[in-house]
Amino acid sequence: MVIVKDIDFYSLCEHHLLPFFGKCHVAYIPSTKVIGLSKIPRIVDVFSRRLQVQERLTNQIADTIRDKITPLGVAVVMEATHLCMSMRGVEKQNSFAVTSAMAGAFRDNARTRMEFLELIKLHSAIPGFPSTSAAGLACVGED
Ligand SMILES: [Zn+2]
Helix, strand or coil, X not given: CEEEEXXXXXXXXXXXXCEEEEEEEEEEECXXXXXXXXXXXXXXXHHHCCEEXXXXXXXHHHHHHHHHHCXXXXXXXXXXXXXXXXXXXXXXXXXXXXXXXXXXXXXXXXXXXXXXXHHHCCCCCCCCCCCXXXXXXXXXXXX
C-alpha cells in the first residue's frame, strides 16, 4: 500500500465562493503501474484550484489516480474546514467535514480499509465516519 498523507489543500466552495481547506490523504495499491509520489499532491492541487464541492473534489482525485495507473485499489480521504459554514453560524465542530472515496480493495476488503484509516489517523472524530454524514451541513453536495 502506498500512502501519501497530510497533503495540504486550499479550495473554494462553488456555492458561497468561500475557502475550504484542510488535509488530503491518498492511498493506492499498485498493480502494474505506479505513480510518482510527488505527482499525487499535484493532482490534488489541480482539482482544488477549481470551484469545488468537497465530495466531488474527493471523487475526482480518486478517479484520476484510477484512470492513470489502474491500481488494485485507491482511497482518498479529505478533512476540511469550511469558512462558509463557520460564517453561517453552523456550530464550530460541524464546520469540519470529512469525505472519502474508496474503490477496489479499499471498498471490498474491510481489513485493507481499516489499515488505511489506521495509518492516516484521522484528525477528526466525526461520528459515523466514513459516511459523508456532514454532507447536509457542509458545502458538500448542497444545491
Ligand atoms: Zn459554501
